Amino acid sequence: MNPSAKPTLGVQLIVNNEAELLPRCLASLQGADEIIVVDTGSTDPSVEIARRYGATVIETHWNNHFSEARNTGLSHASSSWILVLDADEVLQTSIESIKEILRGSTAEAYTVRIENLLGSRPEDRLYHSPVRLFRGGQGYLFSGRIHESVESSILIKHGSAAIEASPIEILHFGYLPPVMSAKHKISRNEQLLRLTLAEEPDDVFARYNLAVTCCQDGRLEEARELLLQSLTLAPLQASYRPSIIRDLCKIDLAAGHVKAVDSLLTRELTRYGDYPDLHYMQGQSWESQGLYDPAVQSYQHAIDTMSAPAPRRAYVTEQGMDSFRPLHRMGAIFQQLGKQKEAAQLFHRALQQHSLYLPALEGIASAFQELEVPEGEIAALLIQLTGTAQRAARTAIIGTLYRLGAYKAIAELPPAVCPLEEDTLLFLLSSWIITGKYHTFRKTAAKLRANPTQLSPEGLNAETIQQLCLLEAILTWELGGKLQEELWLQSPAEVRSAVLEIDRELSLDSTEPQAEFAPSGDSPLLAEVIRLAVKHQFIALGKRLVGRFPAHTSTLAEALYEEGWRAEAGELFIGLAGSKEASGATLRYLGELLIDKGHYAEAAGWYRLALGESPADDAVSTGLALCYLHLAEQRLAEAVERLQGKGQQPHGPLQEDRAAVAQSIAVLRCTPWHTKWNYTQRQRGVDLSL
Structure with a gap:
């Protein structure tokens, strides 16, 4: 190798019907010296898109073997370094920055940090660090039918010292549920993994990945058995072994097998003491057993891994396992112990790490509520912590206040902070009703009826429309009015029919028998109306409804109890029991x-x-x-x-x-x-x- 030579960088991808995601991926590769796309049989415009971005396309037959496809691409490479991506990934680090890393490098390969999106919340992230960047022209080849890797080929020739960590970052969308579903990834992966194990029963890495696939499919018992087998068979030095322990602990914690977790972690934390996820799960286990002191210690150990003197190994880890997640759990413990001030401080520290972490946001608000801080001051604190520039922040503030029952604080938020948005519309409407701002509610509801696309070009979704209709109905009935049928013409037919029947029944004299056309006692919509009435503190209306529909007495009792009206609920429970x-x-x-x-x-x-x-x-x-x-x-x-x-x-x-x-x-x-x-x-x- 010639350290002084200017490095060239090529990028390689495997593609099959990736027209939707491919442009975003290729757009992030500007400046690469070559882009090689191995297409394994696309029937959509993937090939045309790749060529439009300047890629060399090699069309080949899909042989149910990812390494074969990868190695086909490698055989056409001419660059001195090769970066491997998937179509559902986006390179976050510029090509020029990567070339600077490679200039004068003596390494044979580099790991990169991949950020896997798992859901819609900001904290739904999983990180791992595979080898994705390596020298070209050295004869390195991928191995593995699926979850293919080039690492073993490099290790055989040069050992682990030849692989260095890099700051290169890649964003991966492939684990998002819609993408997983559209690509049928679970069934495809399981098929290839079982084929691998049929050919090579001793392939521990394939057995582990089959466990992960079963877990993604919700088959936790099968996943657990495969993980136990993998843990028994995996060499101690295997890079994926800590992940086996992590996944096994997650399954056992979900099933309440805390003794199994404690036994496993007592042994394995001596090997992987710098793995924050394991400390966090040990804390969860202690906490679930009511052992709060050791739980706090474990959560603190998770935090300490961030600042440990020695570099932390590149584990598979969830975002925040060394920061906001353990801080939140510590706060929850102090809150459970009645130490609200200490809890609030811990929640605040968590929010400094991730200002939109909803459990910590709700935690700090509830701690101040327990300390009898006025609702308005709590709302101001939330605004200060999250800001209001992002829609997600506004949703977090209003949602948190609503779940805490701080309806007055929501109703008094200025429009500049709290504009009408579909995410928070129902919270606002409910809060206006509960705090007696009936005129504001009715004026807004009328505007939404007149202009259904006011909040989004597609209009309100069906569930929101139904809730809006029901809120208008319960307010009308609470005020002793009768519904105007013409206002309900645009509402869903099934809702309109049931609500107007309830309206006719309520308008009858209380001594008259229940009408034959009235909703039956097991009507789901009638149950929802009763629950809404209680939620909005229209207790008298709830009792009127049950007076006309006695079969729903238990619905009213349960709704009262769930909203904290325990004395009123208790009277109804006693009657039902009698x-x-x-x-x-x-x-x-x-x-x-x-x-x-x-x-x-x-x-x-x-x-x-x-x-x-x-x-x-x-x-x-x-x-x-x-x-x-x-x-x-x-x-x-x-x-x-x-x-x-x-x-x-x-x-x-x-x-x-x-x-x-x-x-x-x-x-x-x-x-x-x-x-x-x-x-x-x-x-x-x-x-x-x-």
Whole structure:
């Protein structure tokens, strides 16, 4: 090699029907000395697009083998360096900057940092660092039917010291759900991976990637078994081995197998102590067990990997695993412990790393709400943290305030900060109704009816239109009015018919029998209307509706309970229980109410009934287990009192049993078994007495 020679850089791609994504990719390659596109049978304009961007196109037959296609491209390369991309990727680093890196380089190859988009949220990112840039003309070849790599070819000749890390960045769109679905990537990948394993049963990398594919397809048990096999077979030095551990922990955490996670990480963190994802998942495991001190320590270890003295290895990692994610979880723990100021500080630190991380944004707002900071000041803080220039920021602010029940703060936001936008329209409309700004609501609704394309060229989507119609209806009924049928002509036919039937029924004298044409007791739209009425604090309207449609008593009771009106809900629950009409969520809510009041035996009875209806409901199973544990704790406490009454000290095993039961209760109470209310909703039940 001649270090002083000016490097030339070629880019290589494999293409098959990529006309939609290819232009964006090729546009990012301006300045490359050559672009070689291997087309494996496109029937769309991919070939024409490639040639339009100056690429040399090699048309070949697709042989279900990515390495064959890659190596076909390499055989036509003439540049001194080769960069490999896919059509669903965009080069973020300029070609000129890459050439500067290569000028005088003594390396044989470089890793690049690939940012994989996984979803619509800013934090939905996964990073990995494969070898994608290497010297041309050295005889290097790709291997692997799928998830092909050139790395082994380089390692055989020169060893790992010849591969260096680079600051080159690539953006990858291929894992976005619409792209995955359109390209049928899961089925294609699984087919090729199973073919690989049929030919080479000992290919651990293929076995691991098959596990990933099964996970993407939602087959978690199959994925877990494949990951366990891969972990047993993978060499300790394999670059993908830490990812096996990461994926296995994610599956076990989702399934609640925390002991398996703890056992695995106790061993593996000694090898991969600089891997933030593993520390984060260890924190999740401790937290789910109610072990808050070690959880905070694990989250802090994840953060510390960012500033460790030695360079961190290039792991597969999710965005924020060493920053805003562990900071948020630490804040959530302090909030759980009632330390709102400390929690707010941690949430603030998380938001300094990612200002639109919604869990932290909601966390800091709820912490200040618990500290009784006025809603207007909380709204001002959110604006200060996120700004309002981006639509995503405005959506985050309004959505956060709405979920916390800070409706007045939303209603008072100035139009400059809070313009009408489809993402937040329903939050605004609801907040105006709840805070009594009926005129503003009606004026806006009329404008939207007159100009459906006001917010977007396509007009409002069907769900938004339906919600707008229902909001207009419940406000009219709450004010004692009757719907004007002509205003409903543009609404969806099924909605119009059902709503007008409800309207006619409500206009009848309360002593008159229910009309034959009225919506049936199991009407989903009627249930939605009742829930909307409660959400907008029209409790009297909810009761009127149930008065005309008694079959929906449980709907009203459940809606009241979910919105925090626990005393009002409790009265209805008792009536349903007395008439033996309690079922579904009502049974669970009865159990929750009784547990909260310390009536564990009675609560267990309702949970048993709920479990009979929904055997797979984790919240019901947990509630029932808590009832039994509390009853056991009471019996143990009574035993201790009896011994002390006789002048005896409780023996060791009895005390150990009592401590074990108390620990089990603490762990279960950390799980999401109970209805969760925000601060506003909790205040509605402060004086609860049934």
